[in-house]
Amino acid sequence: MMTRLGLRSVEDLFRDIPQGLRTDGLDLPEGVDEMELRRRLESVLSSNEPASRWLSFLGGGVYYHHIPAVVRAVAFRSEFATSYTPYQSEVSQGMLQALFEYQSIMAELTAMDYVNCSVYDYSTALGEAVLMSHRLRGGDRFLVSRATSPERTDVARVYARGADIDIDEVGYDPESGAVDAEDLESKMSDDVCGFYFETPNVFGALEEGWKRIRDIVGDRVLAIGSNPLALALIRPPGEMGADIVIGDAQPLGVPMSFGGPSIGVFGCREEHVRKMPGRIIGMTEDEDGRRSFCMTLQTREQHIRRSKATSNICTNEALLAVAVAAHVATLGRSGLRRMALRNIQNMKALSEGIDALEGFEAPAFQAHHFNEFVVRSSVAPEDVNRALRDASIHGGFPLGRWFPDLKDCSLVATTEMHSPSDISRLTEALEGIR
Amino acid sequence: MRYHQAVHDVPLMFEGCESGPDDDLEDEVRAALPEYLLRTSLMLPDLAEREVVKHFVNLSQMNFGVDNGFYPLGSCTMKYNPKICDEVSAWDTVSNLHPLQDVSTVQGALQVMAELEDMLCEIGGVDAVTLQPAAGAHGEFTGMHIVRAYHESRAEVRKEVILPETAHGTNPASAAMVGYDVLDLPSKDGCVEIEALKAAVSDDTAAFMLTNPNTLGLFERDVEEIAKIIHEAGALLYYDGANLNAIMGKTSPGKMDFDIVHFNLHKTFATPHGGGGPGAGPVGVKKLLEEFLPVPRIVRGDGVYSLDHDRPRSIGKVKSFFGNFAVLVRAHAYIVMKGGKGLERVSEEAVLNSNYLKEQLKDLFDMPYGDLRKHEFVLSGSVLKKRGVRTMDFAKRLLDYGFHAPTVYFPLIIDEALMIEPTESETKDTLDAFAEACRRIMSEDPELLRSAPHSAARSRIDEVKAARDMVLSWRGYLKKSDATISRA
Known part of the structure; x- marks a missing residue:
C-alpha cells in the first residue's frame, strides 16, 4: 500500500502536521495481550463488592433487578451492537423495528402518544423536559418537586442555565412526602413554564394529589417522572394529564453498571411531538409496499437543523432500548406485573420488619410506596451502614447528603431479587445495632 | 453481486396482543395498592421465551453492523470492537456495582476510572479529564458550560461561539443549548480562512470549536495561528474529538493549544456504537479550567480513591453519577491492550x-x-x-x-x-x-x-410517508384508522 502511494515512510502521511506541533509518541506503557489484560483487570476489579456478592439495599434511581439470560443473548448480538445510527434504513430494519417496539412499549406503559428512542438517562431526560417546556410555553422559571433526587435536579439546573431558566423547588408534605399543593400554588406565576413531580418519588412514595396538581398547573406544562417497572401496576402519567413523561428504563433489563449506561425515557403528547428532543422511529413502507421502519421527524435534529435543533443529542442509548424491549417481551404482561407486585410485597415485608425494630421507623413517610422507602433511625445512618458492612451488606443510602434535614434517615430499596431470608438477614443485622 | 441480506417476516411483538390484564394477580394487586392508584389496562405482548429469541435473532439478521462487513461511515469511526472489552464490561464486578455504594467497596471501579482519566490526559495533551458525559454531543455541551463558567468567573459576558461551516451538526446545537449565538465561518480550500476568522472574532467571542483533522479529512495547518487569534481575543479553543483517530501519538489537541477537548470513546477507543448508543464523551481541559469540571471528581490520597463533591466553581452535574461506566471499562481495556505504540500505529x-x-x-x-x-x-x-x-x-x-x-x-x-x-x-x-x-x-x-x-x-x-403518517408506536398505529401498512 505504501508503494502504491509512493511513500517512503508512514511519516510521510503526517507531513501536513507542522513540525512544531508534532509529539514524540505517547507516554503510555507497552500494550498487553488479552490474557494479561484479563489477569490485571480481574485483580483491580476484585476489590469491588458487587450486589451479587454482598446483599444490597441501595436504590435511589438505580436498582438491582433480575435480568433474564435471554436479554443479553439477543440484545447484544453483534449485528445490533456493532451497527450505528440507522441512516441506511434498508439494511437496518432489525434495529429500527426493535426501537419502534421499544417506543411502543414505553408509550403503553406511560400512556403517552409518543416516546422517543431514548435520551442518556433519567437526569438528562429531566433537563430536556425543562427545555421542551420552555419551548412549548415560554417563561423563564420551571418548578421541580423537592421530592426528586438531586442527582436529577442538579443536572436539570445545568440544562436550564443554558437557556437562562431558573429552577425553583416546590416543597413536599413532611408527613406524606407528597407534593405540597399549597406551596405549588403560591409559586405559580406567569413566568412559570411548567412543573415536574415524580411517582414514585425520591422517597419511593406514590403521589396521590395529581388531580389538584393538574388544576394548579393549568395551561402550563406538566411533566411527570416515573419508574417504568412500577407502571406495570400503577396509574400511568398519561392518565394524570401529563404533557411530558420521563423516567429511566434501567429496571427493565439493564445492569446497574455503577450508574451507567442507563436509559432515559422521554415521551410526550401527539400535539407536541415536533418540539420533542431525540430520535424517533416511524412506520412506513418500502417501494414494494412492505411494512418498514425509518428515522423520522429528523428536521428537529442537530444534523439537519444545527443550532435550531430541539436538542444536540445524537448518540443515545439505542442498544439498551433493544434490551428493554427484549426484557419486556420475555416477561410479558403478566410477568412484568408479577415482578412489579413482588417489589411492592417485598417493600412491605421489609418496611414492617424494620419498623418493628427498636430505634427504627419505617416508612418515615405515610404513603403507598413502590420498592423503596425512607427509614428513620436513632443511630446515624452512616454508623448503621458501617456496622452492616461488617456483615457484607450494603445498607440504605444515607439521605443527609441529598436532604440536610433528613440526616437521621436513609433510603432503603428492595426488589424481587431479595428472598425472605435476605430480608431477615438485614433486619437481624440491624437488630444488633445500637 | 455476492451479498444478500436475510429477509424475515417478523411481526411486531404486539401483533395479535389484546388489552388486559388477563392474569390471576388481581387479588394480590388490590391487596398491595388501593384502586385509585392502579392502572386499569395494559397492552403488552405475552410471548414464550422461544418466540422472543426467534423474534430478535431474525431481526438482528436484518441489521448491518461492523461485524457484518465494511462500514465506512465518515466521521463515525466504525472500527472493529474487540470482544474481550465487551466481556470485561459484563463482569459481575462491573455490571452489578451500585453507584451509591460506599467508596470502600468500589475501589477497583474508581481505580479503572482514574487510570482512564490519566491515559486520556496523555492522549489528549490535557491536564484533567471528566468521564461524566454520556456521548460526544454531551461532551460538547459540558465543554460549552465550562466555557461559560470560565468567562463568568472573569466577570465577562460573551455571547458568541464561532465554528467552521464544515463542523458536525452537534457543535452548533451544543453551543446553542448553552445559550450561545452561533456564527458559521466560511472556509477556504476546505480549511479555516484566517482572514475570515480575524474578521469574525471580537470581545464577544466566547469560543471557537474546531475538529482537526476536519470533517473533510484535512489537517488544519494554520491551527497555531488560529489558537493565537482566539486566545488573543480572550476566547477559548474547543476541540471536537470525533476525528482523534487520525493523530494519536503524532500530535495532540493540547499540543495544538486547544483548551477543551472531548473524546468519543465509541469512535477512537473501539467501544461498540450499539445502533446509536450508548457511547461516552469524556472531556479534558487545561489546568486553568480544571476547577470548572463536573462533580464529583475522583481523587486519590494514600492509595485510596474517593469522590470529591465539594468544588464550588464546578459547572455542576451533567448526568447522574459518574458517566457510562460500562463503556469506560471497555475503552480502558482497549487502551491498555494497545499501549502507547499500539495507539500510534492505529492512527x-x-x-x-x-x-x-x-x-x-x-x-x-x-x-x-x-x-x-x-x-x-x-x-x-x-x-x-x-x-x-x-x-x-x-x-x-x-x-x-x-x-x-x-x-x-x-x-x-x-x-x-x-x-x-x-x-x-x-x-x-x-x-x-x-x-x-x-x-x-x-x-x-x-x-x-x-x-x-x-x-x-x-x-x-x-x-416521506413516515413523516406524513406519523405512526410512531403500536398505540398510534391502532389509533390511526388511515394507517394501512400491511405486514408483508
Whole structure:
C-alpha cells in the first residue's frame, strides 16, 4: 500500500502536521495481550463488592433487578451492537423495528402518544423536559418537586442555565412526602413554564394529589417522572394529564453498571411531538409496499437543523432500548406485573420488619410506596451502614447528603431479587445495632 | 453481486396482543395498592421465551453492523470492537456495582476510572479529564458550560461561539443549548480562512470549536495561528474529538493549544456504537479550567480513591453519577491492550487506509482540496448527476455489494458529498473490493442505482410517508384508522 502511494515512510502521511506541533509518541506503557489484560483487570476489579456478592439495599434511581439470560443473548448480538445510527434504513430494519417496539412499549406503559428512542438517562431526560417546556410555553422559571433526587435536579439546573431558566423547588408534605399543593400554588406565576413531580418519588412514595396538581398547573406544562417497572401496576402519567413523561428504563433489563449506561425515557403528547428532543422511529413502507421502519421527524435534529435543533443529542442509548424491549417481551404482561407486585410485597415485608425494630421507623413517610422507602433511625445512618458492612451488606443510602434535614434517615430499596431470608438477614443485622 | 441480506417476516411483538390484564394477580394487586392508584389496562405482548429469541435473532439478521462487513461511515469511526472489552464490561464486578455504594467497596471501579482519566490526559495533551458525559454531543455541551463558567468567573459576558461551516451538526446545537449565538465561518480550500476568522472574532467571542483533522479529512495547518487569534481575543479553543483517530501519538489537541477537548470513546477507543448508543464523551481541559469540571471528581490520597463533591466553581452535574461506566471499562481495556505504540500505529493505519482508498477512488469522482488526507476523505458525487443519479442512489447501490454506505450529503460545502472513513481495521483486500464495487457501479445502468437497494431486507424506504403518517408506536398505529401498512 505504501508503494502504491509512493511513500517512503508512514511519516510521510503526517507531513501536513507542522513540525512544531508534532509529539514524540505517547507516554503510555507497552500494550498487553488479552490474557494479561484479563489477569490485571480481574485483580483491580476484585476489590469491588458487587450486589451479587454482598446483599444490597441501595436504590435511589438505580436498582438491582433480575435480568433474564435471554436479554443479553439477543440484545447484544453483534449485528445490533456493532451497527450505528440507522441512516441506511434498508439494511437496518432489525434495529429500527426493535426501537419502534421499544417506543411502543414505553408509550403503553406511560400512556403517552409518543416516546422517543431514548435520551442518556433519567437526569438528562429531566433537563430536556425543562427545555421542551420552555419551548412549548415560554417563561423563564420551571418548578421541580423537592421530592426528586438531586442527582436529577442538579443536572436539570445545568440544562436550564443554558437557556437562562431558573429552577425553583416546590416543597413536599413532611408527613406524606407528597407534593405540597399549597406551596405549588403560591409559586405559580406567569413566568412559570411548567412543573415536574415524580411517582414514585425520591422517597419511593406514590403521589396521590395529581388531580389538584393538574388544576394548579393549568395551561402550563406538566411533566411527570416515573419508574417504568412500577407502571406495570400503577396509574400511568398519561392518565394524570401529563404533557411530558420521563423516567429511566434501567429496571427493565439493564445492569446497574455503577450508574451507567442507563436509559432515559422521554415521551410526550401527539400535539407536541415536533418540539420533542431525540430520535424517533416511524412506520412506513418500502417501494414494494412492505411494512418498514425509518428515522423520522429528523428536521428537529442537530444534523439537519444545527443550532435550531430541539436538542444536540445524537448518540443515545439505542442498544439498551433493544434490551428493554427484549426484557419486556420475555416477561410479558403478566410477568412484568408479577415482578412489579413482588417489589411492592417485598417493600412491605421489609418496611414492617424494620419498623418493628427498636430505634427504627419505617416508612418515615405515610404513603403507598413502590420498592423503596425512607427509614428513620436513632443511630446515624452512616454508623448503621458501617456496622452492616461488617456483615457484607450494603445498607440504605444515607439521605443527609441529598436532604440536610433528613440526616437521621436513609433510603432503603428492595426488589424481587431479595428472598425472605435476605430480608431477615438485614433486619437481624440491624437488630444488633445500637 | 455476492451479498444478500436475510429477509424475515417478523411481526411486531404486539401483533395479535389484546388489552388486559388477563392474569390471576388481581387479588394480590388490590391487596398491595388501593384502586385509585392502579392502572386499569395494559397492552403488552405475552410471548414464550422461544418466540422472543426467534423474534430478535431474525431481526438482528436484518441489521448491518461492523461485524457484518465494511462500514465506512465518515466521521463515525466504525472500527472493529474487540470482544474481550465487551466481556470485561459484563463482569459481575462491573455490571452489578451500585453507584451509591460506599467508596470502600468500589475501589477497583474508581481505580479503572482514574487510570482512564490519566491515559486520556496523555492522549489528549490535557491536564484533567471528566468521564461524566454520556456521548460526544454531551461532551460538547459540558465543554460549552465550562466555557461559560470560565468567562463568568472573569466577570465577562460573551455571547458568541464561532465554528467552521464544515463542523458536525452537534457543535452548533451544543453551543446553542448553552445559550450561545452561533456564527458559521466560511472556509477556504476546505480549511479555516484566517482572514475570515480575524474578521469574525471580537470581545464577544466566547469560543471557537474546531475538529482537526476536519470533517473533510484535512489537517488544519494554520491551527497555531488560529489558537493565537482566539486566545488573543480572550476566547477559548474547543476541540471536537470525533476525528482523534487520525493523530494519536503524532500530535495532540493540547499540543495544538486547544483548551477543551472531548473524546468519543465509541469512535477512537473501539467501544461498540450499539445502533446509536450508548457511547461516552469524556472531556479534558487545561489546568486553568480544571476547577470548572463536573462533580464529583475522583481523587486519590494514600492509595485510596474517593469522590470529591465539594468544588464550588464546578459547572455542576451533567448526568447522574459518574458517566457510562460500562463503556469506560471497555475503552480502558482497549487502551491498555494497545499501549502507547499500539495507539500510534492505529492512527498510522487509519490514515494509510484512508489515503490508499482515496487514491483508488479520486478519479471516479471529484475530490476537491488537495491530496493528502487524514483518517477520512470526502468525494463529490456531482459527476453522477449528469447521469441522472444522486449520491443517495449510489449509496443505496453500495448496500447491494455488501458494504455499508459512507456518510452522505455532509459536509454541506461539498456538492453531493460522500464522506468515507475506512478505519485501521480493514484489510487491503476489503478496500480493493470496495473500490472495485464503486467502479462497477459507475458503469451500471442508472436505473439500477435509482431503484437500489435490491439485495437488502427492504427496497427503497419511503421516508416521506413516515413523516406524513406519523405512526410512531403500536398505540398510534391502532389509533390511526388511515394507517394501512400491511405486514408483508
